[in-house]
Amino acid sequence: MDTPSASDRSFSPEPQAGDRLDSWKEIAAYLRRDESTVRRWEKDGLPIRRHVHKSRAAVYAYKTELDAWWDQGRTSDQAAETQQPAPATSTRKRLWLVGAALGVALIAVTAGRLVFFPAHTRSASAPLALAAFMNMGGDLSYPAFSPDGKQIAFSWANSRLPGTEIFVKLVGSETPLQLTSNKGGEDFSASWSPDGREIAFLRQSTGGTGVFVISALGGPERRLVSLRPDRYYMLDWSPDGKYIAFGQRASADEPYRVFVVPKEGGKERQVSFPPPGTEGDWRFAFSPDGKYLALLRHSNSPTAPLSIQLMPSGGGEPKMLYEQTEWIGNLAWSADSQSLIVTGNHQGVRKLWRVYLSDGHEEPLVDFGENAYYPAVSKQGSRIAFVRNIEDSDLWSTKLASPHGPGGPPAHVVSSTRVEGAPRFSPDGKRIAFESVRSGSAEIWVSDPDGNNAVQLTFLRTSEPEMPSWSPDGQTIAFGNSGLDQLISAVGGQPRRLSPDIDAYAGPVWSRDGHSIYYWKVGQNEEAQIWKIATAGGHPVQITKNGGFSCMESLDGKSLYFTKRTIPGIWKMPVNGGEETLVMKAMDPALPGYWAVFEDGIYYVNSQAKPQPTIEFYSFATRQSTRILGLSGQPDAWFGGLTVSPDRRLIVFSQQQYQSSEIILGENFR
Secondary structure, eight states: OOOOOGGGGOOOSSOOGGGEEOSHHHHHHHHTSOHHHHHHHHTTTOOOEEOTTSOTTOEEEEHHHHHHHHHHTOOSOOTTGGGOOOOSSHHHHHHHHHHHHHHHHHHHHHHHOOOSOGGGOOOOSSOOEEEEEEOSSSEEEEEEEOTTSSEEEEEEEOTTSSSBEEEEEETTOSOOEEOOOOSSSEEEEEEEOTTSSEEEEEEESTTOEEEEEEETTOOOEEEEEEEOSSOOOOEEEOTTSSEEEEEEOSSTTSOBEEEEEETTOOOOEEOOOOOTTSOEEEEEEEOTTSSEEEEEEEOOOSSOOEEEEEEETTOOOOEEEEEESSOEEEEEEOTTSSEEEEEEEETTEEEEEEEETTTOOEEEOGGGOSSEEEEEEOSSSSEEEEEEEEEEEEEEEEEBSSTTOOBOOOEEEEOOSSBEEEEEEOTTSSOEEEEEOTTSSOEEEEEOTTSOSOEEOOOOOSSOEEEEEEOTTSSEEEEEETTEEEEEETTOOOOEESOTTOOSOEEEEEOTTSSEEEEEEEOGGGOEEEEEEETTOOOOEEOOSSOOOSEEEOTTSSEEEEOOSSSOSEEEEETTOOOOEEEESOOOTTOTTSEEEETTEEEEEETTOSSSOEEEEEETTTOOEEEEEEOSSBOOTTTOOEEEOTTSSEEEEEEEEEEEEEEEEEESOO
């Protein structure tokens, strides 16, 4: 692919107004780095300007000067740059800068880094070189090397595709080859046959869920295994080429277990047997030498909920290799079968590290930086690939001229270079609770409605807490965490579980009288239902029968309003049970946090509005919606939300500022 021309990045003696970046955050976002890194670069000559007569923190910079600074300090290593696509927008230019920065700055880090575990020292004769392999926009995931290490299969979703599809791209080539087309579903977790002729993958769609196989050159697909509708995570092809491993569970209350099926199809055989009462084996991988199957096992233990275990590839009792309380996402084997490359939260930050089979020691892979997902290692050669996701969602507010709008100019409430979402007003309107990843992992925070006096409440460093909800007296906040319901004081402290007898619940919401908490839980056929449990304890009671997801009671506490997991709309039913009725159809099911009910209507985000999504008010009396405010960004699906102050004069909402996803290729990885 063409690299950006010199004229695209040349220094301009008179920068234009639109070329200016007016804060450390904007500068960091343009360079796709965190603020601390950019501040450090200023000491190396990064052209930062400061306002006269203002504080030292009041800075600005020009894009053309930043580009020129980068070009002047660029090394002669042009190999990584030849794979960068020609940028059509300033966003593409920033992505190019990231790829080049990874290919230059991180080489220097590699050459001079410390050896953490001398017993595992590897040759440093050829330094690690990182470059962007695929960065054409959209969401990228699940990279997988061909057996010879010369091609990478991956999943790609973008605005031009009807769903998430499998693509294959040759290292050094420009154009990826599309293998699958599922018309709105999701194809993922590609795994190559050892001879490189076929690719197995998982498919989730309305037309059927299962394990499929397709030629590596494209063509018709064949289904090996039909799976019940559920959430699936990965599959892997055995090194001898005879079997394909996949995970499944009999119901939402049972753990995931690993099964193998012959490559030609036929009878499935269970090979992993996680203990009852756990979430089981979500992810797994065969070692290249065929000796082991590594299992990523999820338990409900509060001290070590995640562990990596090694099991003989033909089946048998697994042995513990590594465990931690923080989230582990994916794992991949090194080419020599002597270690595992792991991604997850490590000391609160999403990154990659290595775990050795000999003794379970871990080694930080500092060269790869933060926000690394889906590692893959070539069995031949010395290559590694992973996905780097960078996104930023902030909290904004708009003042309402009247309860029905319109909204005034939006103002920043909570801002960082990471993600903020799921805001919720306290009952007295004096504080908001929200989720933030500013500390490195998703945690619950509280602040004033204008964002001042922000305080971190939780220090979980495990998974993402879900949808904080205030008790009616404002003293307690409920939230979901890895399927466990938890409560924490609104002033901080140690979280506690509501009941030790329930799990796999999410999205807690208090009843108006404070006597109960509603949750949703995924059951059979991946359908979610709403349940309720008394705050005094006891057993949960199922409320909905035909599906239910996010919910809240009416102000008088007589009706329950709720969404569904896959069907657009908002429904209501009596809180004590009864028939459900459809209230409005416009609610996007992927935005469960973006609505709030009042006595005369519902505030919500209309994701289908053009040219941008809008905040609207649906009137119960007229059954019509009126526009309150157009969003400048996109709503943050699942993690985001909006909340309305009790006096209905202020709306706080989250919106995505930017998002990028790219596959990074590393050469000379040992």
